[in-house]
Amino acid sequence: MRSVSGARNRLLLVLAGIIALLVGLWLAAGRLDLAGRWPGADAVLPHGDSTPAALADAHHTWILPVACVVAVLAVIVGIWLLVLQVPRRTPSVPLRITAEGSRPLGTLAPSVLERALAEHIEGIPGVLDASVQVSGATSSPWVQASVSTSQDAETAWVVAGARQLLADDVFTVLGAAPRHVDLLLSLRSAASSSRTRIDESPATASGGPGTVREGAPVPAR
Amino acid sequence: MMTTPRRLDRRPARTAPVVLLALVLLVLGGLGVWTLGSLVIDGSWPASASAAIADLGALRLDSTPVLVTGCVLAVLGLLMVLAAILPGGRSRMRLLEDDVPGSTVISRRDLAGRVHARTEEVDGVQSTQVDVGRRTVSVHARTVVDEVGPVESGVREAAEAAVAELRPDTMPSIRVRMRRID
Incomplete structure (x- = not known):
């Protein structure tokens, strides 16, 4: 289950927004003649009669190296921001199975358990495809699964069966009940066509993530 | 190392504004590296950009273009801060709660597909379009x-059944609009 860090994105947007806001206000301050009205800030506020060329000449000792560094940093930060938008898996740690008295019995790679759980879920009638991720400690595992069913499947029955099976299997293997069993349900139509169009834009009154246009084919039942 | 997974019904990660910001930084940074690199290495601005740079350099800071640029930057900055602060709507709905700890979610897009498939099977219906919002399902x-009239009630019943069978945490209201075509 891959995802992008929303908290990090929001923090970066706040930082970039504040910088853009300050630069914008600084540029607008020249027209408002704030330097004349507020003599104490004369050194940092722009004067309306000056030009970028005059400012560059006045600060020629440091402005070129700083501008070069800022330009290179902008390119590096831009690339870094794009790389951050690639969805990543939550890192998983090996599951250490212990006997009574904390005597270690063995270590289990989460991927092995995940594969076994996914195959077990795929055995439930109506499940077309499944993937599982196990994270957290062995004593308190957190299971997240993605299950695809056809639209005409008994969805409630499939979901209840899959979640119970995940909880039981994890308890059997690790000896601890999972802290959470989260399940992402995907419904697949039996037939797909190029006439189906689904909007991906943010939710609005006229269309959003949950918008299916007319003309889409009716799935075979 | 963070090993706790993120919630499945999380708020939007604001990927689109960050990608736009990254592209703007790349373009501006690339222009800066090109022009400043030429200035440092050759001792002069690039020939194709020298006229534009000269024009920019001659702009007074109280001129209208500078004021407009400042206002645009301030508005963009405000929008970025707002995009970061406002939580945004969840794109998935929680449903089918049971005794097992944790949650089950479905994307609004999949729910719309389900309602769409069910309502198009109603007798008399030519086609349907379904919008699933946070609190309403519009057909x-x-x-x-x-x-x-009978077709409308059939569509409403089909849509309500398609949603109710999934037992969402908060049942959205169903709105049906009919249009007769010749």
Whole structure:
């Protein structure tokens, strides 16, 4: 289950927004003649009669190296921001199975358990495809699964069966009940066509993530 | 190392504004590296950009273009801060709660597909369009039948059943709009 860090994105947007806001206000301050009205800030506020060329000449000792560094940093930060938008898996740690008295019995790679759980879920009638991720400690595992069913499947029955099976299997293997069993349900139509169009834009009154246009084919039942 | 997974019904990660910001930084940074690199290495601005740089350098800071640029930057900055602060709507709905700890979620897009498939099977319906919002499911149905009333109630029942079977945490209200076509 891959995802992008929303908290990090929001923090970066706040930082970039504040910088853009300050630069914008600084540029607008020249027209408002704030330097004349507020003599104490004369050194940092722009004067309306000056030009970028005059400012560059006045600060020629440091402005070129700083501008070069800022330009290179902008390119590096831009690339870094794009790389951050690639969805990543939550890192998983090996599951250490212990006997009574904390005597270690063995270590289990989460991927092995995940594969076994996914195959077990795929055995439930109506499940077309499944993937599982196990994270957290062995004593308190957190299971997240993605299950695809056809639209005409008994969805409630499939979901209840899959979640119970995940909880039981994890308890059997690790000896601890999972802290959470989260399940992402995907419904697949039996037939797909190029006439189906689904909007991906943010939710609005006229269309959003949950918008299916007319003309889409009716799935075979 | 963070090993706790993120919630499945999380708020939007604001990927689009960050990608736009990254592209703007790349373009501006690339222009800066090109022009400043030429200035440092050759001792002069690039020939193709020298006229534009000269024009920019001659702009007074109280001129209208500078004021407009400042205002645009301030508005963009405000929008970025707002995009970061406002939580945004969840794109997935929680449903089918049971005794097992944790949650089950479905994307609004999949729910719309389910309602769409069910409502198009109603007798008399030509086609439907379904919008699933945070609190409402809107179905726009087209029919060729003269008497629209029974078709409308059939569409409503089908949509309500399609949603209710999934037992969402908060049952959205169903809105049906019929349009008769010739």
